[in-house]
Amino acid sequence: MSLDQAAIAANRFGLGARPGELKTIAGDPRGWLKAQLQPEASPPPPLQALPTTAAAAGEFVKWLVALGLTGRQGDLAKLYQNRDRPGDASGGQMAAAPTDGGGQPLSVEQSYVKYFSPGYADGVEARFLTATTSQRPFFDRLSRFWANHFTISAAKPEIIALAPLFERDVVRPHVCGRFEDMLLASCRHPGMLMYLDNYLSIGPNSPLAHHPEYLPAFLRDRMKGLNENLGRELLELHTLGVRSGYTQADVTTLAKIITGWSIYGPGQTPPNGDVFHYIDFAHEPGPQTLLGKTYPAAGEAQGRSALKDLAHHPATATHLATKLARHFIADDPPPAAVARIAAAYTASGGDLAATAAAIVDSPEAWAAPKVKLKTPDDYLVSTVRALDGPPLKGFQLIALLDRMGQRPFWAPGPDGWPDIQDGWIGADAIWKRLEWASRLSQDRAAADVDPLTIAQSALGPELSPATASAIRAADSPAQGLALFLVSADFQRR
C-alpha cells in the first residue's frame, strides 16, 4: 500500500483523485496506470454524442452558403478581421442574443456566433464531462497531451465545428497505438488540413496550377500554388522538433510531398464518410528528396512514406519524449527520463502505450516535489473530481476557462497551449482561480461539508501541514474548501 504513490498516480499522471479513489489505487499505483494503457473499444458516451467529423466538416460551407457569402471576398474579409474573437464567446451570450431585437439583419460575425456557438458549447461540455467522469484518467491525460501536440484551434473560424472532434477521431484511437498512425490521421483530418491550409495547397507544377479554370471562381485566388504551413509544422511541431537539423528546403519539399491532401468540397459525397480527399491533379509531380532521402513519385503514397519515416526519425523520438517528460514530470524535463522515454519509443517502433509506460517507469516521475502547475482546464477538471461534482455546462466552462486564459479549443497557435508554469501563472489568471474557488466553495460548502476530509481524500499525503492548518483555521467550511482549492498542494502536481 502506498498512498504517496497513489496520490502521484492520481494527480500527476491523472486528472485528480475523486473521493475514495486514492485507496483504490494505493494497492498498485503503477499497475493502475499501466492497466489504462489499452485502446478504448469506443469513445466515451459524451463524445459519441457529438456530430461526425464528416458532418462537421461541411458546416462552415453550409453557413457560408446560407449567408450567400461563398463568392463574396469582401464579406469573407470582414469575417477574418475578427477571426481572433468571433462574437462574445466569453460571455456565453452567443446563442441567446442572435438578433438585435429590432429585426435588423445580423452582421456576419453575429451570424457566425449564432450558428456555431451551440455546437461549440456542446463540444466543450462533452470533453469536460469525459474528463471529470473518467475511470481511466491517465488515458485521458495522454489524449489531452496528444491533442495539444497536434493542435488545431478554433481561433481559425473555419474549423470551429471540427476542433472539438479532433481529439475523439484522430487522437483517442491511437493514444495506445502507433505514433505513425496518429500522425497520418492528423494529416488526413479536415480540421488539420484546413487549420494549416494544406487543403488549398497545390503543387507549382501540378496540372491544376496550369489549369486554374478547373477551379470554381471563388477558389482561384486562394489556390494558386504551394502553401508550406502544414509542411513546416509537421517538421517543427509534430515530428522532428525545431532546430533538429532540417532545412527550409526540407520544409518546401515536405509541403510539395503532401500537395493534393485535401478534403471533399460542398456538394460532394465523401466515400465511407471520410472527408479526406487526395486530389492527384493538385499534387506536385515527380520524386522529392527530404532529409537526404528520395521519395519516388507515388501520389498519395509518397506522403505516407515520408510521414512514416518522420515518425520513426530519432529526432522525433527525442522531441516527443522531451514533451512527454515536460508534461508529466517537470517544466525542465530531467534528461535521464527523456532518454528513457525516447529509447522506449524507438525500441517499440513508436508504440505510444510502450512510450507512456516508460514515463510510469521513470523514477523522476515519482519524485516528491510537485513542480507542475495545472492548466486551467485540468484545474477545473480536478476541482470537479475532488468535490464529486457539480457538472459544469458548456457556456459556463467557456466563460470560466476564457477568464483563466484557456478558452477551450482555442489555443493561440499550432504549437498549442503552453506546458510550463510561466504560461499560466499570470497574476490575473491566478486571481481568476481564486474567484472560482471562492464561488464554487460557497456553492458547495454548507455546514456539513468538511473541507479537510475533502482535501485529504483528493491529496492524501500530498496535503502539506501548511495547507491543512490553513484549512483548519478557516472561518467557515466554505473558506476552508476554497483555501484547499487554491493551495499550491492542489494547483500543482
Next chain:
Amino acid sequence: MLDRRQWLLGAGAATGLAGLPRIAFAAAETDRRLVVVMLRGAMDGLSAAPPFGDPDYESARTGLAIARPGAAGGALPLDATFGLNPALERVAARYAAKEVIVFHAIASPYRDRSHFDGQNLLENGSTTPYGLADGWLNRALAGLPGSSVAGRPELGIALAPAMPLMLRGPAPVTSWSPSVLPGPSADFVARASRLYAATDPRLAGALSAAAEANGAAGGMGAPGAGGDAFVTLMSAAAKFLSAPNGPCVAMVDSTGWDTHANQVGPYNVLTRNLMALDQGLDALAVGLGPLWSRTAVLVMSEFGRTVAMNGTAGSDHGTASAAFLLGGAVAGGRVLADWPGLKPANLFAGRDLRPTSDLRSAMKAALRDHLGADPAHIDRVVFPGSGEAKSFDGLFRQA
C-alpha cells in the same frame, strides 16, 4: 473588460436583484419577520461590545481594548459598563431608540474551538456537532401554526448560494444570491497570500501582483468585497421579506470574523467587518420600511475570541461573545449580561470570556414570543436536549 470583482458565471448572468424567485400575490401581511445573521469566523465580542466599565478590561485586553467613551475612537456607551464599537454607529442610534438588545458573555453549548464544529452545532440546534442533519430554524418553521404560514410558497430564505444547515429541513425554504457576486473576500485573499508565502513563492508573487492591481491590497487595507456583499444581501433580504406572500424568515451569512491578525489599527479587519454589519443592518431596516416595526434580527457568531491579544495583533478562538437582537419588534435599549468579569481567575479555561448565558435562550425567545412557535415544539424538536437553556422572557414588545 469585466471588472475583476464581478463574477460572471454562465449565460445571461443578471446583476442586482433581477431573478427573484416567483412570488404569488396574496392578502396583506400582518405577521412578523425574523432575520438571523450568522457571523462566521467567531466575532470578538469584547471589541464589538466593549465592557469598558469592567476594571480589568484594559489590562486584560492590552493592545486590543477599545478606548473609553469620549476618547478618540472610544466606545459608544450603552450603560455604565458596556458600550458598542464606534464602527457600530447606526446600531448605537437604534439602541438609543430602544430597538436593540445586546447580549454578552453568551455562547452556544459548544465548548471546543473548531469553527466548523461550532457553526455546525449552532446551526443544527442540538448539543453536538453533526448531532442533527437539519437546522433548528427550519424545524421551527415546520412547526409554526398553519395560520402564520398559509399562502406562503416558502417560509424561509437563505441569502446564500447554497442552503445553510440552519435552514435545511422539512419546511419549504429557498435561497438566493446575486448572479454577479463580488470577488473573493479580502480575508480569504489574505489567507491565501499567507499560505502561498509559506509554500509557493511563484503563486505568492502572482497573487500579490493581482491583489495590488485589484486594490484589494491582500485584505490589509481597502474596504473588502465581503462588506459590500453583506450590504447587498441585507438589501435583498428586505425585498424578499416585504414581498406579498414572501418568506417570513431570512438567514444571512457574514464571513471574515476570524481576526487572528490585524484586529487593531487603521483599516483593521474587525472595524471593516463591523462597519459592513452596521451598514447591512441599516440597509435591512430601511428596506423593510413599515415592516421593520414587526421585525427582529438576531446576530450571532459560533463563539468568541481569547481575552488577551495574541502575537499578531489579533485574538484566537475563544468561547463566549456578544450577540445582538434588534428590530422594531424588540423591547430594546438594554444590555442583558450576567457579567463574569475579566479577572484571570474568572476566565473560561484561563483564557476566554466565560459563558453565562445560552444563545438558545435568545433563539427560543425569538421563536416563541416573536414568531409564535409552540414552546413544546421548540423544546422537543427545535432544540432537543436544551432543558438547561430556558427561553428569555420579555425581549419583544407586545404586538
